[in-house]
Amino acid sequence: MASYDFKKAEKKWQTIWEEEGTFNAKQDFSLPKFYCLVEFPYPSGQGLHVGHPRSYTALDVVARKKRLQGYNVLYPMGWDAFGLPTENFAIQNKIHPEKVTRDNIARFKEQLQSLGFSFDWSREVNTTDPSYYKWTQWIFLKLFEKGLAYKTEMAVNWCVSCKCVLANEEVVNGVCERCGSEVVRKVKSQWMLKITEYAQRLDDDLDELDFIERVKLQQHNWIGRSTGAEVDFATSTGDNIKVYTTRPDTLFGATYMVISPEHDLVKKWADIIENMDEVDAYVDAASRKSDFERAEVNKDKTGVKLQGVFAVNPVNNEEIPIFIADYVLVSYGTGAIMAVPGHDERDWEFAKKFELPIVEVVKGGDIEKEAYVDCDSGLMVNSGFLDGLNVEDAIKKMTEWLEEQGKGYAKVNFKLRDWVFSRQRYWGEPIPIVCCDKCGFVPLPESELPLTLPMVSSYEPTDDGESPLAKLTDWVNTSCPKCGGPAMRETDTMPQWAGSSWYFLRYCDPHNDEALASKEALEYWTPVDWYNGGMEHTTLHLLYSRFWHKFLYDIGVVPTPEPYAKRTSHGMILGENGEKMSKSRGNVVNPDEIVDEYGADTMRLYEVFIGDFEKAAPWNSSSIRGCKRFVDRVWALQDICLDGENYRPQLETDMHKTIKKVTLDIDALKGNTAIAAMMSLTNRFYEVGSVNKAEYRDFLLVLNPFAPHLTEEVWEKMAFGGKVSQQNWPQYYEEKCLEETIEIAVQVNGRVRSKLTVAADIESRDAIELAKADERVGQFTAGKEIIKELYIKGKLVNIVVK
RNA sequence: GCGGGUAUGGUGGAAUUGGCAGACACGUUGGAUUUAGGAUCCAAUGGCCGUGAGGCUAUGCAGGUUCAAGUCCUGUUACCCGCACCA
Numbered sequence: 059m060a061s062y063d064f065k066k067a068e069k070k071w072q073t074i075w076e077e078e079g080t081f082n083a084k085q086d087f088s089l090p091k092f093y094c095l096v097e098f099p100y101p102s103g104q105g106l107h108v109g110h111p112r113s114y115t116a117l118d119v120v121a122r123k124k125r126l127q128g129y130n131v132l133y134p135m136g137w138d139a140f141g142l143p144t145e146n147f148a149i150q151n152k153i154h155p156e157k158v159t160r161d162n163i164a165r166f167k168e169q170l171q172s173l174g175f176s177f178d179w180s181r182e183v184n185t186t187d188p189s190y191y192k193w194t195q196w197i198f199l200k201l202f203e204k205g206l207a208y209k210t211e212m213a214v215n216w217c218v219s220c221k222c223v224l225a226n227e228e229v230v231n232g233v234c235e236r237c238g239s240e241v242v243r244k245v246k247s248q249w250m251l252k253i254t255e256y257a258q259r260l261d262d263d264l265d266e267l268d269f270i271e272r273v274k275l276q277q278h279n280w281i282g283r284s285t286g287a288e289v290d291f292a293t294s295t296g297d298n299i300k301v302y303t304t305r306p307d308t309l310f311g312a313t314y315m316v317i318s319p320e321h322d323l324v325k326k327w328a329d330i331i332e333n334m335d336e337v338d339a340y341v342d343a344a345s346r347k348s349d350f351e352r353a354e355v356n357k358d359k360t361g362v363k364l365q366g367v368f369a370v371n372p373v374n375n376e377e378i379p380i381f382i383a384d385y386v387l388v389s390y391g392t393g394a395i396m397a398v399p400g401h402d403e404r405d406w407e408f409a410k411k412f413e414l415p416i417v418e419v420v421k422g423g424d425i426e427k428e429a430y431v432d433c434d435s436g437l438m439v440n441s442g443f444l445d446g447l448n449v450e451d452a453i454k455k456m457t458e459w460l461e462e463q464g465k466g467y468a469k470v471n472f473k474l475r476d477w478v479f480s481r482q483r484y485w486g487e488p489i490p491i492v493c494c495d496k497c498g499f500v501p502l503p504e505s506e507l508p509l510t511l512p513m514v515s516s517y518e519p520t521d522d523g524e525s526p527l528a529k530l531t532d533w534v535n536t537s538c539p540k541c542g543g544p545a546m547r548e549t550d551t552m553p554q555w556a557g558s559s560w561y562f563l564r565y566c567d568p569h570n571d572e573a574l575a576s577k578e579a580l581e582y583w584t585p586v587d588w589y590n591g592g593m594e595h596t597t598l599h600l601l602y603s604r605f606w607h608k609f610l611y612d613i614g615v616v617p618t619p620e621p622y623a624k625r626t627s628h629g630m631i632l633g634e635n636g637e638k639m640s641k642s643r644g645n646v647v648n649p650d651e652i653v654d655e656y657g658a659d660t661m662r663l664y665e666v667f668i669g670d671f672e673k674a675a676p677w678n679s680s681s682i683r684g685c686k687r688f689v690d691r692v693w694a695l696q697d698i699c700l701d702g703e704n705y706r707p708q709l710e711t712d713m714h715k716t717i718k719k720v721t722l723d724i725d726a727l728k729g730n731t732a733i734a735a736m737m738s739l740t741n742r743f744y745e746v747g748s749v750n751k752a753e754y755r756d757f758l759l760v761l762n763p764f765a766p767h768l769t770e771e772v773w774e775k776m777a778f779g780g781k782v783s784q785q786n787w788p789q790y791y792e793e794k795c796l797e798e799t800i801e802i803a804v805q806v807n808g809r810v811r812s813k814l815t816v817a818a819d820i821e822s823r824d825a826i827e828l829a830k831a832d833e834r835v836g837q838f839t840a841g842k843e844i845i846k847e848l849y850i851k852g853k854l855v856n857i858v859v860k
Numbered sequence: 861g862c863g864g865g866u867a868u869g870g871u872g873g874a875a876u877u878g879g880c881a882g883a884c885a886c887g888u889u890g891g892a893u894u895u896a897g898g899a900u901c902c903a904a905u906g907g908c909c910g911u912g913a914g915g916c917u918a919u920g921c922a923g924g925u926u927c928a929a930g931u932c933c934u935g936u937u938a939c940c941c942g943c944a945c946c947a
Contacts, residue, residue, distance in 0.1 A: 061899095231944095272942085275864065279943060286947085303947060316947090352945085359945085383945095390946045397947085403861090404945055473946055593941080667885075669873055673866085674940090681872060684885045690900090731874065734884035741884090803880040808928045810880050846927055853879050858927045 062693040064657030067771040072174055080783055081125070081133065081176035087582040089130035094121045095562055095622075097591035097599070098136040098183075100554075101162035103147050106169045107639055108647045108665070108677060109631040113590045115665045116628065116727060118175045120588065122763035123724050125176075126787040132583055133176055134565040136183035137163050141554040142220055142236060145485035149518055155485045156513070159186055169649060174658045174766050181568045185557030186485075190564065192508035193574040194556050195490045197606060199501045200613060202491065206252040207479065209499060214478055216244035221519035223248060225478045225553065227280075227598045243345075246523060249480040249489060249550065253605045257281055257472040259619075260604055269625040270672070273596050280597040282473025287457050289396065289466035291315060291369045293380070295330055297323060299369055302391030302471055305398065306460065307452035309373045310441040311419035312396035313409070316361065316381045319344040320388040324364075332365035337382060344384045352384050359385055359408040371396075372465045373442065373456075383408065391471055400425045401433060420449060477602065479553060482525040484517035486551030494538035494545035503539055511551075525549040558599050559606040562586050562621060574615070581617050589622040600625070626727060629674040631665075636676045647677050659765035660686045666729035666764060688733075689768055691740050692761065695749050696775060702750030709753055711797050712742050717790040720760040729764065736761055751776070756788040803854040804829040806838040814855075822849040829855040 075081060096117050099110060121133035139159045148155040163184065170177070183190055201207040215224040219239035223246060228235045253260075261281045264274045286304035293299055299315060317323060319341040324331075331337055340362045344352065361383030368377045385404055386395050399409035399416040406429035409416050416425055419441045423430020430436070438444040443459070444452045460466030480489065490502040490509040502509055512533045517526045527549040528534060538545035560574065566583040567575035591600065600622075607621035632638060633645025640646065652661045663685040669675040705713045716739045723732035739757060743749040749757070755778055762769040762782045773782045797818055802825065804812040812834040816825060826847050829835055835857065842859035849855050 272864065276942060279863070282943085282946065284946075301947080305947080385945045385947095387946065395947050402947065404947075407945095471946080473943090596942085667872090675872070678872065678886070681886045687900095688885090730872095731884080734874075737884055801880090805880080805928075808879095808926095813880080848927065850879050850928090854928090856879085856927055 059694060059697045062690055062768065062771075064659065064689070064767070068172075068174065068658050068767040071767045071770050072171060075174075075176070075783075076171075076179070079180060081121075081131075082178045082180050083132040083134075084130045086130065087578065090128065091132065091582060091587075092121075092124045092129040093132045093562075093583050093586045093588075094124065095134070095565075095586045095589045097589075097595065098138050098558070098561060099166060100138050100141060100143070101159065101166045102143055103158070103162055104641065104646075105162075105165050106649050107631075108649050108652065109639060111173055111649060111661070112631055112665050112668075112671075113592075113628040114170070114173070114175055115662045116671055116729060117588065117590050118662075119666065119724055119729055119763040122176055122766065122783075123721075123787060125783070126759065126762070126785060128786070132181075132565065133178060134181045134183075135170065135175070135177040135179070136181075136561060136565070137166070137185065138554065138558045138561070139163065139184055139186040140486045140552075140557055142222070142483060142485070145483060145517065148485070154513070154515070155517070156186070159184075172653050172658060173649065173661065176766070181565050183561055183564050183568050185487075185561065188508040188510050189571065191487045191557060193564065194487050194552065194560070195502075195507050195509060196504065196574065197560060197610070198487075198552070198556070199490060199504070199507075200615075201251060201609060202499075202501050204609075204613065206255060206609065207249060208252070209247055209249050211245060211247045212250075213243045213245050214248055215241045216246075216523070217241055220483070221521065221523070222482050223478055223480065225555075225598075226475050227477075227601070244523065248478050249548075251477040251479045251605075253477045253602070254472060254474055256605050256608055257283070257474045258470070259608060260474075260601065261472075263604075263608075263620060267620060267625070268623055270627060272593070273600070273625055273627060276593075276596045277601055280474065280601065283470060284472075285468070285470050287460060287466050288392065288469040289372065289460060291372060291396065293369045294367050294377075295327060297326070299323065299380070299394050300392045301394045301396045302469060303396055305401065305453070306456040306466070307438065307441075307444060307447075307449050308398040308401050308419050309371070309396070309456055310444065311398040311400045311417045312371050312378065313399060313415045313417055314379045314381060314397045315369050315394065316383045316386045316397055316405075316408070317394040318386040318388040319382050319384055321382070321393045324382060327364070327367060330366055333362070337362050337364065340382060347384070359383065359404065359411055361385075361408065361412070363412070372460075372463070379414070381408075381412070389475065390473065399429065401430055403429045403431060405429070419444075477605075479556075480548075480550035481553050482523055482550055483519055484511075484514075484526045484551065486553065487511070487556055488527070488551055489548040491548045492536055492538060492545040493548065494541060494543060496543055497538055497540045497545075500538055500540045500545065506539070509547075525551065527551070555599055555602050559603040560610070562589075562603075563607075563610075563616065577617075580615075584616060585618045585620055586622045586624075588624045588626070590626045590628060593627045596627075627672065629670065629672050631668070632674055632676040634677055634679065639677075647679070652682065656682060656686045657689065657767075659768045660689050663688065663733060663764055667733045669730060671727045671729070685733075688737055688740065689765060691744070692757075692765070692768060693772060695740070695743060695754060696772060698743070698748045699754050699776065700748050700750045702752050704752050706750060706753070708746065709742070710794060712739055713753055713756060714790045714794040717756065717760055717788050718792075718795055721787070721790065724763065733764060736764075751778070758782060759785055759788050800852055802852070804832060804835050805854055805856040806835060807858055808856060810854075811835050811838050818852065822851075825849040825855050826857075829857065 094117050096113050121131050125131045144155050144158050148158045215229045217224050217234040217239055219237050229241050234241055261283050284304050287306040288300055288302050291299045328334055361381045364380045367380055369380050371378055397405040399405040400418045417440055418425045420433040420436040421439050422433055422436030434449050438447045438452045457468050488509045488511055491499050494500050512530055534547050536545055536547055563575050567579035570576055603621055610616045611619045635645055637643055664682040667685055716735050719735040720732040758769040758773055770782050799815055800818045801813050801815050803810045804814055812832045814828055826849055839859050844859050846858040
């Protein structure tokens with residue numbers, strides 16, 4: 059037998075699959091369906107690195123197995139192609155981003171196809187294609203129509219290098235998530251999406267979903283729900299200060315108030331505040347700090363007392379001072395707090411510094427030394443009608459009291475902010491809105507979609523914060539769709555996250571020009587049964603797309619309230635040195651070279667075999683050889699293949715056990731141990747000295763999802779009939795997975811002293827008798843008193859002696 | 861600071877959830893084959909002691925529960941990730 063010519067075989071089968079459309083999802087909606095999805099890549103200039111194929115392979119294995127199990131599988135692929143890196147590359151090299159995108163996609167596609175993924179290429183989507191982004195714009199207009207898209211002037215995160223605003227989700231540790239540059243505050247008029255309107259549902263509905271826990275947790279934390287109360291504090295000026303607190307029980311301990319420097323009352327009180335100079339200086343200093351500086355946790359608390367005004371604590375009518383301080387954020391709650399220094403660390407620190415009274419209202423701590431914060435076990439004191447209650451009851455009673463008195467009410471708050479949706483860059487979807495002096499913001503009529511991105515030769519970002527599109531006066535100046543008068547187009551574009559927020563819907567019906575997808579296709583295919591993607595998208599793409607999907611559900615476009623039934627996440631493939639793979643570290647492994655040297659199947663096997671799917675794993679160019687050997691050994695089984703229509707007795711259990719293991723492991727994303735089991739079975743064939751046709755056939759079937767080219771090629775060479783892709787997944791029988799005789803360990807005082815081969819169904823009593831009769835066991839029990847003896851079925855006997 | 865996670869041979873990693881730790885691989889060593897290299901095949905391979913049979917020891921560290929602990933409990937260390945003055 060000639061050795062396996064993987065290059066020839068892989069090319070051959072890839073061509074067949076492409077010509078036949080072997081893996082295209084079927085239009086027959088009566089079949090059981092399985093929608094299997096991986097995040098579509100951003101087609102960067104560097105091409106794929108060996109990290110990309112990890113999740114593609116894992117879900118390709120799932121998709122291929124599901125097909126063999128009779129499901130109509132949708133496993134699509136596409137391109138998330140708008141975005142800054144492409145635009146920056148285009149600017150640097152003076153090539154239009156449209157061409158850069160086209161070239162990058164061509165390269166990515168070729169690389170993906172060389173790995174033999176079973177994607178349905180007939181459904182390929184591209185977010186930069188006008189026939190695609192027509193529907194991205196359409197969804198935006200629906201959001202606008204329902205009041206969920208609005209434009210407002212606000213302080214935003216501005217990346218100095220990208221010359222573009224960023225969403226909160228795109229700012230990581232005060233720097234730009236993408237380029238690592240400084241992020242400063244800038245007041246700008248921005249399009250916003252009201253994701254906050256969906257905060258409660260995005261949070262609640264997580265519980266019903268089959269998402270891995272760390273994803274749920276991260277989304278819960280990001281949404282940041284808290285329950286408490288809003289309370290009104292009267293002031294000496296007749297104004298109200300509304301505060302949000304999670305601890306209404308501690309209201310009797312509120313000895314001062316703090317409002318943020320940006321709070322409206324500061325300006326309103328300009329004439330009343332006696333030390334306005336000092337206050338102005340503080341406000342000014344705060345405004346010049348970056349968010350990052352302001353958020354620095356361990357810095358000293360600063361602030362200024364507002365002279366000439368005071369507030370009144372609504373529960374005891376005591377007059378309390380009002381401060382401004384930048385530790386109170388204007389963007390959360392009401393931008394004002396009641397300070398309870400006895401039971402809040404920040405307030406305690408502030409009170410110590412400004413020598414303000416600290417009152418204990420929950421007993422149990424030592425408020426002289428530190429704030430008593432985690433006081434669930436304490437009882438209320440110095441708190442009038444709350445005295446003697448525990449914290450939980452006190453919160454309830456105080457909230458009731460506030461509501462009765464009309465001084466406050468229960469309130470749920472979220473950390474989640476609305477989504478800053480406009481970008482001052484060229485390579486994105488134009489926002490289909492015109493601004494008319496008479497009519498305000500007017501949406502383009504649906505018939506004018508898509509509003510295409512004008513093809514221009516100059517699209518550099520500007521320093522003044524305007525979109526490059528603003529310079530195209532011919533394009534900008536238009537007429538109002540409503541009144542026909544002169545109007546101007548919106549010149550900002552959508553963020554990269556727009557196109558990816560709904561792409562999984564388009565796959566269901568990608569060529570539809572009447573709707574983003576037909577009702578029937580959506581009814582059949584959604585929700586996505588299994589979605590895998592990176593943890594870095596948890597609070598970005600994953601949250602955004604859940605939001606859009608819920609909105610589309612509310613307006614009757616999609617049939618399910620959630621887009622994804624199941625979400626898993628892969629660990630990163632690291633460089634050989636254990637560090638993150640990157641060009642600057644020089645540890646990038648190019649999959650093309652691996653495919654060239656070892657073949658796609660070896661590459662696929664190694665990607666799965668490398669380790670626990672959820673954990674990061676370092677690439678190792680030696681280890682991959684083990685997978686290559688495995689491929690060659692499977693090929694060479696042809697030399698020792700005997701006739702035989704049934705499993706041979708000495709291999710029957712091995713066959714059933716392996717099929718079972720592979721079947722279950724694939725669904726549990728434990729392909730690494732599935733491959734180990736198949737390696738063991740191969741070793742077993744060689745140990746026996748032969749395989750027979752029945753065994754070889756079924757072995758090839760379970761190996762097929764991992765090594766599709768090899769298995770098809772062997773199948774054909776062996777003339778097993780048809781193709782592997784047309785077969786059924788082999789069955790295993792539970793009862794045939796059990797050995798008739800088993801080896802059990804015999805322990806004395808928990809240490810293994812001997813082994814016995816016994817019938818699998820041996821009675822406990824018999825096993826113990828046999829164990830005690832064992833010579834070696836006797837040496838350890840002789841002359842000692844047996845205190846206890848037990849048999850753990852199928853495992854061991856333990857004899858405890860003294 | 862808060863929340864979550866991880867820690868097992870020289871390496872990647874297994875361990876049916878409390879039941880023989882180290883499956884499966886990589887690497888290494890020895891052997892076979894080969895003109896040679898490569899490839900392939902066979903054997904050994906956690907550590908310590910022992911010629912040997914075998915014994916002891918071992919899952920970051922320290923305790924505990926149990927006939928039995930990588931797995932459960934208490935404490936502790938290191939690293940990774942997320943959030944970060946969110947009232």
